[in-house]
Amino acid sequence: MRLLELIGCAMLCLAVACGKAGNSPDETGMPSPPEPRTVLKPGDTIKVMTYNIHHANPPSRPGEIDVEAIAAVINRENPDIVALQEVDVRTRRSGPSLDQARTLATRTGMQVFFSKSIDYQGGEYGNAILSKLPIVQRIRHELPSAPGASVEGRSLALIAVGTDDGGFVYIGSTHLDVSDTETRNMQVDKLREVNQHLSAPFVIGGDFNAQIGSETINRFVAGEMFRTACLGSCPNTIPATSPNRAIDFIFLNQEASSVFTVLSYATVNETYASDHRPVVTELKYR
Structure with missing residues (x-):
């Protein structure tokens, strides 16, 4: 018994x-x-953020670096993909041992790709992309500048994530020149050239240093190659404390517009961590 x-x-x-x-x-x-997602499947919703982080220097604290504040903003919003601009990697101003891209990846539990735009103060400065989905391609494109223009080098960080049918969706992060219109126009021409070679859905976020209706943005969206994910007018993004203009955007190319439905598009009411407000959009796949 x-x-x-x-x-x-x-x-x-x-x-x-x-x-x-x-x-x-x-x-x-x-x-x-x-279980964590490994590919995009029909019905999936992803949240994409673009954020110029001002090398993690809060404008109210000149000379201070607060990577934790940037990580906190990202974690509160819980995006699937983040396009970052103005990222320091081991520079003197941020700390020769501080890789902001990898630190943010660690603090958010995401994968990362960093694209150097320039060498700066013993380190590197540029754009990065964080992703919860596995990154299956990492590509860096250098952006051009007008002959004779005294401007800072710029780049495009580009990643690919997989889809359930064996395809790819590309995500980009970029930061266009701030002072020279001819250079900005050449840079958007390069972005359009990259897009033509992809022949796939392409979502790009960044600081375009240009407003909707400007020569630069009109050139970028010409022929409906790209459209903003904005639902109605695009919300202002800078300065963070009292934004009066929109220069940070998320755009979808034609292929992305055909496979994603934009569910929402907004800025985050964050005034401390950077001089720009983050932009977030929710996209439903197919």
């Missing part, structure tokens, strides 16, 4: 253990966390 009781107890324990598999509630009554 004792033996039968032991066998019954063992079978009961096995049944309980099996009942906890998958997304069933654990002993706290909470469901298990979902």
Whole structure:
């Protein structure tokens, strides 16, 4: 009789253990966390953010570096992909041991790709992309400048994530020149050239240093190659404390517009961490 009781107890324990598999509630009554996504599938919704982080220097604290503040903004919004601009990697001003791109990846639990725009103060400065989805391609494109123009080098960070049908969706992060219109126009021409070679959905976020209706943006969207993800007028993004103009955007190319539905588009009411407000959009795949 004792033996039968032991066998019954063992079978009961096995049944309980099996009942906890998958997304069933654990002993706290909470469901298990979902498995991380490895590819985009029809019906998936992703949140994309673009954020000029001002090398993690809060404008109210000249000379101070607060990477934790940037990470906190990202974590509060919980995006799937983040296009970052003005990122320092081991520069003297931010700290020769501080890689802001990798530090933000660690603090947010995301993968990262950094694209150097210039060498700066013993380190590098440029754009980065954070992604919860596995990054399957990492590409850097150098952007041109007008002959004779005294401007800072710029680049495009480009990644690809996989889709359930074996294809790719490309995500870009860029920062166009601030002072020279001819250079900006050449840079958007380069972005359009990159897009033509991709022949795939392409979502790009960045600081375009130009407003909707400007020569630069009109040139970028010509022929409906790109459109903003804005629903109505695009919200102002700079200065963060009291924004009076929009220069930070998320754009979709024609292929992206055909596979994504824009569910929302807004700025984040964040005034401390950077001189720009982040922009976020929610996109539903197919």
